[in-house]
Amino acid sequence: MPAQIVVVERPRGGILGRLRGANAWLRAAWRRDALVPGRRSPARRARPLESAPAGGPPSASPDAGADDPAGAPQREPEGLAEIFAEQGAISARSRDGMLRLELAAGAAPGVLRRLRDAGALGFDRLLDLTVVDQIDRTGRLEVVYLCEASARGERVRIHVPLMPDAPEIESVVGLWPAADWLEREAWDLFGIRFRGHPGLQRLLLPGDFEGAPLRRDFVAASPPSVEIPR
């Protein structure tokens, strides 16, 4: 059975926000309500969305539609294939059914922008940005973008391999503000420079730390001394 959406009830009146500080009025209103036994608890229960007043809150919920696709849809969204083909991207489905793309570093900024702005197809959310060290296998550091089109729930994973010495790529903070700290973390732990980032500084590690500790050639100070049993 599909879960129903309910809107939690706010303090009645709606003008309460403007009256912030009008303690006496609030107290009086509260007493009127509170001193009548049994009146308050039903009023505080969340009410189903259907009975929400017109002009109410659900306007801000673009993804509240009943036709929300559950899970990862297997069909290829139209229009995306063209974007990818133009840029010479390699696309495939990975084991989790998610669309996976591989892009050259030069093409990445343009494709990412087109993905975000592709109208109804638009991947308007950046869920995650991280790096996978494949230097010992392919000689590359892979930047991984996990994007979502919030209207459809479709997700795409974009892998951009970079050369490991002085790796550099265009920042996507301008496309998705959520990338700010994600790129700082990637700089911090993998040493990848994001061109155009507003403040590329270490995030998790102290400022005087040397090295990129999540690269596989970085040896942790002490090797694990105890094997944790399975």
Next chain:
Amino acid sequence: MSAAPDPVASRTLSERLGFRPAVVELGHTHPGVRRVMGAVGGTTSFLVTLDDDRIEALEVEIGLGHRGFEKEVESRPWASALPFVARLGHANGPIAQIGYCLALERLAGLEVAPRATWLRTLVCELARIADHLARVAALAAAIGAGAAERAVAQGERVAARLLGAALGGSPLAGWALPGGVARDLPGDFEARFVEAKRLLEATLEAIDRLLITHPGVLLRLVDVAPLAAEACLALGVTGPCLRAAGSARDLRRDGSLLAYGEVDFDVAIGSRGDDFDRLAVVAEEIRQSLGIGEQCLRRLADRSVGSEGEGVVTGPEAKASPLVVPAGEVALSIESSTGELGFLLVSDGGERPRRIRCRAPSFFHAQALPAALTHARLDDLLPTAALFHLVSGECDR
């Protein structure tokens, strides 16, 4: 020629009073921060630039609790990441472990017995209740609502004990395992659930009476630190804080993980995305989670999802050799009590992972906090931080 800006009016009150801008560091050892954030294991620090009592600029500092867990686990077998994963959250460690197991099972192609899925769903909801109550208790501490804090802290203890009873031990111990769970529910669990539910319903009434409808508390919450749904989505905010802004995004409803498709529950949303909505959504989610837990128990008791002991994977054969995972990648997200908790697992086809990446919801919440709090009052900082639930295990990893 346009009029020159009035040199007096363009200055802030502090400047006109002759004060220099005040920069206050609220470190994690600050008594107020420690009382509020320490309750959920937070080591976050705040650097606040003030104009009178308004926050002009806020810098959230994370990283003090950085353990490098993603580095540590690269030299260990896949299942050895579970103790690290359990320490990502406060009371929601079991949710993180279950999420990690789900991702690993998809990557390794492991089958899970239906009963284990239902047990996991039950444990997720119990952990959600305990974690949400910790969040509300931190909020009550932050606004100095002593009676509420006492009531909610008691509820949190009840929920944590119930969770411990279901797991047969600490939430930090390994309960979820790749392929199933470590043990089934104890025989007296149903009675304990009924008893705890009665107490937790009283706790919910206390939240209602002492926080949600309390006039003094409303002054501290209504229209404080609003963050619209668009801003939440842009900054990566998920979970109750996003739903408070009116988006019905909930991976329990939208996704296909665990048994959520077969239970009946409501997704609570707010309208303004202020502190009041965050609290009201969290309180309603506790109520819904109790309902989901009850439905899970009913299904587990009538054995329609398998008889007792199915899905338990602690036999000697399970311990014989480390899990070998075929080469590939999986990205999977689960709705934790904080928000969308995701794992990206990359395997080379060996016994050890190439990369385990954790997408921690608290990390994004810490990033979004300045957007919510700029021009708010200094006293609104800690209540808002409590509601955003900055857990250092997640922020710092």
